[in-house]
Amino acid sequence: MALALSPFTLHPQPSTLAAMSLAVVLVSPKTPGNIGSAARAMLNMGASDLRIVAPRCDHLDPQAVAMAVHAEGLLRSAQIFPTLREALADRDLSVGTSARLRADLPAPRHPALVRPLVREAAAPALVFGPEETGLINSDLEQCQVTVRIPTGDYASLNLAQAVLLVCYEFLQGQDDVPEHSRKVATREEMEAMYGHLQGTMHLIGYTDAVRARHTMRLWRAMLDRALMSSAESRLFRGFLRQVKWKVEQGEGGEGRAEGEE
Numbered sequence: 001m002a003l004a005l006s007p008f009t010l011h012p013q014p015s016t017l018a019a020m021s022l023a024v025v026l027v028s029p030k031t032p033g034n035i036g037s038a039a040r041a042m043l044n045m046g047a048s049d050l051r052i053v054a055p056r057c058d059h060l061d062p063q064a065v066a067m068a069v070h071a072e073g074l075l076r077s078a079q080i081f082p083t084l085r086e087a088l089a090d091r092d093l094s095v096g097t098s099a100r101l102r103a104d105l106p107a108p109r110h111p112a113l114v115r116p117l118v119r120e121a122a123a124p125a126l127v128f129g130p131e132e133t134g135l136i137n138s139d140l141e142q143c144q145v146t147v148r149i150p151t152g153d154y155a156s157l158n159l160a161q162a163v164l165l166v167c168y169e170f171l172q173g174q175d176d177v178p179e180h181s182r183k184v185a186t187r188e189e190m191e192a193m194y195g196h197l198q199g200t201m202h203l204i205g206y207t208d209a210v211r212a213r214h215t216m217r218l219w220r221a222m223l224d225r226a227l228m229s230s231a232e233s234r235l236f237r238g239f240l241r242q243v244k245w246k247v248e249q250g251e252g253g254e255g256r257a258e259g260e261e
């Protein structure tokens, strides 16, 4: 595919990542310079929505501002969130990033394979982990898919370089895939549905406190693959409400729960 990029222009071309409101989420970054460099990488790639979860340093530290160069404005408009869940609440797709394979989670995919998914999303987020440890499993469980940039044996990229490469991957081929055609449920809606599902599982004895985490991981992976719409998530919750209602009525109960979809 021919990319209409001139090496002489400093201005973004008409169709850039900004058009799809891509958010970059940095989870608990430690080094101001990395945050500034990440902001610069975002500006280079046409993304502008920087979100920082529980930072361990001042994102407006002089070192961050110096590394951001022309991306200082982007740095200043960054939003700070106490938790990843809150940072992702309005997103319809969250893509985790990881330098390594995790034994108990699905294997990360090559970003090129995930590109169509990102291009079809209306409000995607790319999630990056802390410098020393990367994202923890409970962070990755909140992402529908995880990507890994292929590297040599030393797989751990600098945080800002990872931001640059992952954003670049999703900029490629942007004209190949049609714009999003359906509205996918937000993470807030999906998290509420998962909370409801887990409550229902406890109610009917499908899982218990010991097994719940593993059970939910399996169900999340399956249901996240469906890329449900908001209406479908409500449909599913209507079903869960009916299960609860029926259980509370006892075996003999007939009829339908209030407010069922």
Ligand code: SAH
Residues within 6 Å of the ligand: 097, 098, 099, 100, 127, 128, 129, 130, 131, 132, 133, 134, 135, 147, 148, 149, 150, 151, 155, 156, 157, 158, 159, 162
């Ligand atoms: N030591 C950590 C890496 C931390 S690097 C680990 O082994 O996971 C900081 C962040 O940069 C990571 O959390 C991830 O978001 C991103 N990153 C680093 N290398 C990457 C790679 N090869 N592919 C995708 N993301 C990567």
